Amino acid sequence: MTKRATIVGGGVIGGGWAARFLLMGWDVRVFDPDPEAERKIGEVLDNARRSLPGLSDVAMPAEGKLSFHETISEAVAGSDWIQESVPERLDLKRKVYQTLQEHCSPDAVIGSSTSGFKPSELQGCATRPAQIVVTHPFNPVYLLPLIELVTTEKNDAALIERAKDIITSLGMFPLHLKKEIDAHIADRFLEAVWREALWLIKDGIATTEEIDNAIRYGFGLRWGQMGLFETYRVAGGEAGMKHFIAQFGPCLEWPWTKLMDVPELTDELVDMIADQSDAQSGAYTIRELERIRDNNLVAMMRALKTQDWGAGALLRVQDKRMMPAEPDLLKPIVTVSRAVPLDWTDYNGHMNEARYVQAFGDGTDKFMEFVGCDEDYIANGGSYFTAETHIRYIDELNAGARIRVETICVLGEGKKMHLFHQMFEGDRLVATGEMMLIHVSLKTRRASNPAPHIEEKLAKVAAAHAALPRPEGIGRAIGVIGVKA
Ligand SMILES: NC(=O)C1=CN([C@@H]2O[C@H](COP(=O)(O)OP(=O)(O)OC[C@H]3O[C@@H](n4cnc5c(N)ncnc54)[C@H](O)[C@@H]3O)[C@@H](O)[C@H]2O)C=CC1
Numbered sequence: 001m002t003k004r005a006t007i008v009g010g011g012v013i014g015g016g017w018a019a020r021f022l023l024m025g026w027d028v029r030v031f032d033p034d035p036e037a038e039r040k041i042g043e044v045l046d047n048a049r050r051s052l053p054g055l056s057d058v059a060m061p062a063e064g065k066l067s068f069h070e071t072i073s074e075a076v077a078g079s080d081w082i083q084e085s086v087p088e089r090l091d092l093k094r095k096v097y098q099t100l101q102e103h104c105s106p107d108a109v110i111g112s113s114t115s116g117f118k119p120s121e122l123q124g125c126a127t128r129p130a131q132i133v134v135t136h137p138f139n140p141v142y143l144l145p146l147i148e149l150v151t152t153e154k155n156d157a158a159l160i161e162r163a164k165d166i167i168t169s170l171g172m173f174p175l176h177l178k179k180e181i182d183a184h185i186a187d188r189f190l191e192a193v194w195r196e197a198l199w200l201i202k203d204g205i206a207t208t209e210e211i212d213n214a215i216r217y218g219f220g221l222r223w224g225q226m227g228l229f230e231t232y233r234v235a236g237g238e239a240g241m242k243h244f245i246a247q248f249g250p251c252l253e254w255p256w257t258k259l260m261d262v263p264e265l266t267d268e269l270v271d272m273i274a275d276q277s278d279a280q281s282g283a284y285t286i287r288e289l290e291r292i293r294d295n296n297l298v299a300m301m302r303a304l305k306t307q308d309w310g311a312g313a314l315l316r317v318q319d320k321r322m323m324p325a326e327p328d329l330l331k332p333i334v335t336v337s338r339a340v341p342l343d344w345t346d347y348n349g350h351m352n353e354a355r356y357v358q359a360f361g362d363g364t365d366k367f368m369e370f371v372g373c374d375e376d377y378i379a380n381g382g383s384y385f386t387a388e389t390h391i392r393y394i395d396e397l398n399a400g401a402r403i404r405v406e407t408i409c410v411l412g413e414g415k416k417m418h419l420f421h422q423m424f425e426g427d428r429l430v431a432t433g434e435m436m437l438i439h440v441s442l443k444t445r446r447a448s449n450p451a452p453h454i455e456e457k458l459a460k461v462a463a464a465h466a467a468l469p470r471p472e473g474i475g476r477a478i479g480v481i482g483v484k485a
């Protein structure tokens with residue numbers, strides 16, 4: 001059954017939550033008094049549609065339904081999750097909880113996006129404090145997986161587990177804090193860094209651009225994959241963390257930081273920061289910067305996925321959760337069902353030719369796994385090599401397009417495996433890929449017969465597929481086009 005989420009406050013963060021829920025198949029109801037809310041959320045959703053689905057290498061759920069409502073009572077009716085993302089003012093948040101708790105189900109989870117308030121502060125004047133938790137996200141919510149889940153003794157274990165399960169099912173990572181504190185873990189940390197940056201600008205030591213360069217060309221890249229402590233462990237050399245602390249611990253006593261002092265945000269300092277930021281990034285609109293940020297995040301997260309590390313490891317686990325059941329042999333087998341990732345597009349603004357080979361290659365890998373040539377079999381020394389490929393590029397594909405590869409086994413006999421893949425976007429045929437593969441021994445690197453269980457399964461699939469209508473194009477070669485003098 002489709003789940004329903006309510007977004008109360010649909011600005012930068014509420015819009016991101018709406019996109020995350022919708023693209024993970026939830027119906028979403030929004031309440032926001034801003035007359036521009038629908039347009040703004042529409043633009044966030046456009047960004048999300050081109051970036052989030054491409055992180056996954058399997059089919060995402062069908063997108064949920066989005067609706068906008070005039071009253072909180074209408075918006076929260078029948079919702080399993082209510083995400084509050086109104087401005088960071090305690091009085092406003094408390095007022096919102098009073099109204100929404102008059103109308104929402106007592107079983108719904110109410111999550112607050114608050115960057116800094118403790119859950120006990122939010123629960124303070126509530127009718128049912130037990131229902132309210134902090135679920136602090138990171139911008140853009142549709143791409144970044146971290147959710148700081150902060151609870152109090154008023155929240156029971158069952159609600160906390162439900163909250164964790166839902167966050168996980170959205171492809172996110174619930175980091176459940178042991179204790180509530182102002183600003184949770186991440187914002188306490190980010191604010192320390194921000195204070196230092198403000199001092200560096202005020203003291204005329206660095207501009208906004210120089211500070212960003214110091215982050216993005218160096219430690220920012222390290223943090224994105226290993227964080228702080230794992231990075232410093234490595235920096236300690238073979239002796240690891242103890243040596244690192246022995247060497248750099250004393251520096252903590254030296255006047256390196258200005259951590260507890262905050263420069264006064266005078267008009268002069270604010271103008272200086274804003275002017276430097278305009279000089280650094282003013283050539284782009286905010287929407288353009290959002291798209292650049294999303295392109296980069298997708299490329300980095302997909303790279304981490306190949307390494308099965310950090311945020312990339314989470315993506316792999318999420319793919320496993322969404323993996324389809326066994327296919328029906330009386331139809332072509334769907335071997336790829338995914339969205340075109342941003343990093344598969346090229347200077348022509350469409351999916352690059354090499355990515356068609358990749359998608360068909362992924363289809364072949366899936367088919368091999370299906371007939372028993374899986375990770376264990378390959379580790380034991382048997383596999384298939386592709387001997388010949390013929391691709392027809394029939395139509396264009398854009399980033400975010402949902403594609404499906406349907407695979408027919410034309411021949412599965414002895415060492416030979418002949419596959420014909422058809423790639424569709426909806427009903428539109430966009431490409432075909434024909435592949436001849438030969439079974440090999442990975443020890444001798446020569447052709448060899450597959451194990452009996454593979455031969456048997458392959459023969460069974462080939463026989464079933466022989467009864468299917470033959471798609472146009474099987475066995476086609478490139479014709480010689482006459483060139484007139
Ligand atoms: N912007 C950021 O980077 C992050 C913000 N947050 C937190 O998310 C929350 C929202 O922040 P933003 O989205 O940045 O603010 P925003 O200003 O972009 O959006 C707030 C939205 O709430 C709406 N609103 C105001 N009063 C309302 C009411 N009574 N009922 C329903 N909607 C109402 C406004 O019309 C606006 O669309 C804050 O608690 C903030 O601390 C959390 C993570 C990151």
Ligand SMILES: C[N+](C)(C)CC(=O)CC(=O)[O-]
Pocket residue numbers: 114115137138139187190
């Ligand atoms: C600046 N901020 C405190 C609103 C930041 C956050 O809360 C998280 C983020 O996305 O950086």
